[in-house]
Amino acid sequence: xxxxxxxxxxxxxxxxxxxxxxxxxxxxxxxxxxxxxxxxxxxxxxxxxxxxxxxxxxxxxxxxxxxxxxxxxxxxxxxxxxxxxxxxxxxxxxxxxxxxxxxxxxxxxxxxxxxxxxxxxxxxxxxxxxxxxxxxxxxxxxxxxxxxxxxxxxxxxxxxxxxxxxxxxxxxxxxxxxxxxxxxxxxxxxxxxxxxxxxxxxxxxxxxxxxxxxxxxxxxxxxxxxxxxxxxxxxxxxxxxxxxxxxxxxxxxxxxxxxxxxxxxxxxxxxxxxxxxxxxxxxxxxxxxxxxxxxxxxxxxxxxxxxxxxxxxxxxxxxxxxxxxxxxxxxxxxxxxxxxxxxxxxxxxxxxxxxxxxxxxxxxxxxx
Numbered sequence: 040x041x042x043x044x045x046x047x048x049x050x051x052x053x054x055x056x057x058x059x060x061x062x063x064x065x066x067x068x069x070x071x072x073x074x075x076x077x078x079x080x081x082x083x084x085x086x087x088x089x090x091x092x093x094x095x096x097x098x099x100x101x102x103x104x105x106x107x108x109x110x111x112x113x114x115x116x117x118x119x120x121x122x123x124x125x126x127x128x129x130x131x132x133x134x135x136x137x138x139x140x141x142x143x144x145x146x147x148x149x150x151x152x153x154x155x156x157x158x159x160x161x162x163x164x165x166x167x168x169x170x171x172x173x174x175x176x177x178x179x180x181x182x183x184x185x186x187x188x189x190x191x192x193x194x195x196x197x198x199x200x201x202x203x204x205x206x207x208x209x210x211x212x213x214x215x216x217x218x219x220x221x222x223x224x225x226x227x228x229x230x231x232x233x234x235x236x237x238x239x240x241x242x243x244x245x246x247x248x249x250x251x252x253x254x255x256x257x258x259x260x261x262x263x264x265x266x267x268x269x270x271x272x273x274x275x276x277x278x279x280x281x282x283x284x285x286x287x288x289x290x291x292x293x294x295x296x297x298x299x300x301x302x303x304x305x306x307x308x309x310x311x312x313x314x315x316x317x318x319x320x321x322x323x324x325x326x327x328x329x330x331x332x333x334x335x336x337x338x339x340x341x342x343x344x345x346x347x348x349x350x351x352x353x354x355x356x357x358x359x360x361x362x363x364x365x366x367x368x369x370x371x372x373x374x375x376x377x378x379x380x381x382x383x384x385x386x387x388x389x390x391x392x393x394x395x396x397x398x399x400x401x402x403x404x405x406x407x
Contacts, residue, residue: 046399047077049123049148051114051133053104056267057087057291058237059317060155063180063204064088064129065095070205070392072096079121081114081133094293106135115140123148125399128174129155138173149406150174151398153202156312157184157335162193170194175402178202178395180314181336198405200398203315203336205391208383211296211324219301225287229260230366233302235295235318236309238267243308243332245269245276249355250308250362252280259285259366261306264298266291299325304365307331310352315340320386323378328370330361340386346370346378 048071050064064080065088072078082089084101092099100121102113114136118126126141126148128134134152141147152174160166170177170193177194179185182201188194220227232251236242244263251261263273263286270288277286289298295318299305305322306329313335320340322329331337332352341347348365350357 043400045074045076046071046125046396046403047121047123048079048399049118049121049126050078050080051126051128051130051137052080052082052086052088053130053132053136054088055083055086056237057091058239058267059204060129061088061091062317063155065092065097066204066206066388067391067395068097069095070388071396074392079123081117091293104132104136106132110136111140115144118144118148125149125151125402127151127153127178127399129153131169134169134173138169147406149176149399149402151176151178151402153178153180154184154188155180155314157181157187157314158312159187160193162191167193175405176200176398178398180204182339183336184314198401200394200401202391202394202398203340203386204317204320205386205388206317206320206324206382207388208324208379211299211321211382213326213379214300216301216303219297223297223301225262225301226260229258230256231260231262231301231303232306232362233262233264233298233304234306234308235264235298235321236307236316237265238263238269238273240269241309241311242269243310243352244273246308246310246353246355246358247306248273248276248280248282248286250359251285252282253355253359254363257285260287261285262287262289262298262302264289264292264295295321296325299327302327304328304330304362306358306362307337308350308352308358309334309337311335313337315386320382324382326375326379328365328375329378330358330365340381344374344377344381346374 080099083104103110305327315336329347348361
């Protein structure tokens with residue numbers, strides 16, 4: 040725990056869905072609570088993060104997350120009750136509500152905006168105000184996003200920090216693959232690729248299925264772990280490609296560790312919006328060889344690692360070729376150990392929380 044005064048941190052999230060962003064918020068909040076800080080989350084009453092928060096031990100307020108007078112009043116009332124030192128806003132709507140609700144409050148909290156995805160930020164006048172006057176600091180989940188936000192002086196470099204998501208390397212660790220498959224009812228003799236990701240288009244599941252269809256060997260299978268808006272489309276594609284007996288649609292799991300431990304290799308063919316993906320960190324911590332794409336923060340995570348193959352996004356033939364090469368020539372034990380060591384040395388929970396706390400305290404100092 041920091042030797043400085045504990046902070047009062049209010050996280051805000053307007054998203055209704057579930058994915059890496061929401062997991063990052065709750066994981067970070069739990070780490071700060073364990074360090075003795077007071078942590079609270081404001082989210083929509085209909086959101087998945089509200090339902091998941093008790094599992095992480097995080098107290099929540101379900102408030103209106105709409106850009107209207109009711110949403111503004113709800114955010115302002117919560118600020119008055121909780122009296123945060125800093126608000127960590129995670130999406131556009133809740134950032135707007137927090138930035139405007141603090142106007143005229145005494146004392147008004149500092150705001151840190153976390154930018155989770157690598158998609159470009161609009162440079163219009165309203166967004167410039169939001170990121171510059173509506174926040175003291177901005178955290179990103181990769182150095183690539185820092186570059187996007189500062190390249191044209193949209194934000195001053197001194198106010199933006201790369202704070203990649205950290206994971207619990209005690210939880211995500213390799214185990215006996217045969218036992219893991221037996222527990223999940225998976226065949227022991229197959230070569231099993233896997234992906235853990237919300238079923239969104241830009242995660243590249245459709246390209247992964249097309250790549251799998253190119254592999255003629257029926258002993259090669261794929262496990263898809265996660266749920267989301269593309270579920271129906273992917274199931275239709277599986278049927279059209281005749282992959283019904285080679286793909287396991289596992290659905291969402293609160294604990295994906297057993298699935299990672301059952302895999303031979305991990306594939307994440309994202310083509311947009313990535314920071315440093317948590318699932319990729321988790322797979323590397325489990326010492327799984329990886330096929331992915333040079334999108335967002337993935338290159339900085341995997342640079343120099345022999346256990347990783349990066350292919351062009353939206354290219355199912357390159358993806359197929361890399362998957363075939365990987366299963367025919369698996370990385371060495373030393374290569375796989377290096378994957379885990381990269382996560383331990385750069386992407387632990389403690390490193391994430393230390394960097395985030397520096398950003399929060401910098402935000403408070405700027406506000407004062």
